[in-house]
Amino acid sequence: GQSLEQPSEVTAVEGAIVQINCTYQTSGFYGLSWYQQHDGGAPTFLSYNALDGLEETGRFSSFLSRSDSYGYLLLQELQMKDSASYFCAVSSYNTDKLIFGTGTRLQVFP
Amino acid sequence: DVKVTQSSRYLVKRTGEKVFLECVQDMDHENMFWYRQDPGLGLRLIYFSYDVKMKEKGDIPEGYSVSREKKERFSLILESASTNQTSMYLCASSSGLAGGGAKNIQYFGAGTRLSVL
Numbered sequence: 332g333q334s335l336e337q338p339s340e341v342t343a344v345e346g347a348i349v350q351i352n353c354t355y356q357t358s359g360f361y362g363l364s365w366y367q368q369h370d371g372g373a374p375t376f377l378s379y380n381a382l383d384g385l386e387e388t389g390r391f392s393s394f395l396s397r398s399d400s401y402g403y404l405l406l407q408e409l410q411m412k413d414s415a416s417y418f419c420a421v422s423s424y425n426t427d428k429l430i431f432g433t434g435t436r437l438q439v440f441p
Numbered sequence: 442d443v444k445v446t447q448s449s450r451y452l453v454k455r456t457g458e459k460v461f462l463e464c465v466q467d468m469d470h471e472n473m474f475w476y477r478q479d480p481g482l483g484l485r486l487i488y489f490s491y492d493v494k495m496k497e498k499g500d501i502p503e504g505y506s507v508s509r510e511k512k513e514r515f516s517l518i519l520e521s522a523s524t525n526q527t528s529m530y531l532c533a534s535s536s537g538l539a540g541g542g543a544k545n546i547q548y549f550g551a552g553t554r555l556s557v558l
Contacts, residue, residue, distance in 0.1 A: 339481070362544075362545070364544070364545075364546075366547075372551070373445075373531070373549040373550060373551050373552060374484070374531070374533075374547075374549045375549070376544075376546045376547070376548075379544040379545075379546070418483060418484065422545050427471075427472045427489075427491065427535055427545055428474075428486060428489055428499075429545065429547060430486075431476075431483050431484040431485075432483055433481060433482060433483035434483050434484075
């Protein structure tokens with residue numbers, strides 16, 4: 332079967348750095364995506380990794396290790412507006428479906 | 442900008458009622474999805490449609506059906522609503538098969554919070 336694991340909650344203070352991990356088990360793995368969802372809002376795409384290594388987009392970076400079936404989302408210079416839920420999602424060959432993790436709720440404190 | 446519009450933000454229905462949740466996308470996407478979101482369970486796929494009149498069951502299809510008569514519109518139907526279907530329902534769309542290393546971004550609507558009493 333397919334499964335993803337990520338922590339349920341992470342807390343940090345403004346200006347800090349936080350890492351949200353995601354481990355996955357899936358057949359035909361293609362890539363790992365991250366989505367952000369603010370309370371009451373729609374999930375929105377943040378980043379995507381298909382190859383090993385780090386992808387940087389401003390304050391956010393995402394990392395993938397295919398051999399370890401592991402990835403993480405790194406958020407730097409945290410701001411209050413980063414308080415949200417973050418979901419990792421895996422894509423597989425020959426399907427456009429995504430399998431989502433259960434989400435990590437990030438709370439940023441002043 | 443891609444826009445995915447769900448017809449209702451909040452909906453209250455009674456047990457046994459037939460419920461229609463509507464979703465429209467304006468980006469000519471081949472794929473459309475219905476998820477339900479419950480605390481601690483993440484996003485669970487109910488149904489997936491990859492073309493007009495084509496559908497595929499997701500992880501939790503029981504108690505639901507779908508209809509895709511036009512490319513831009515994907516409807517979720519609860520034939521006889523039950524209290525355990527009280528949830529947030531999210532619709533999403535994406536373009537066709539993203540092979541070759543391309544990103545397969547899903548675009549979500551704002552959600553419909555359904556309460557079944």
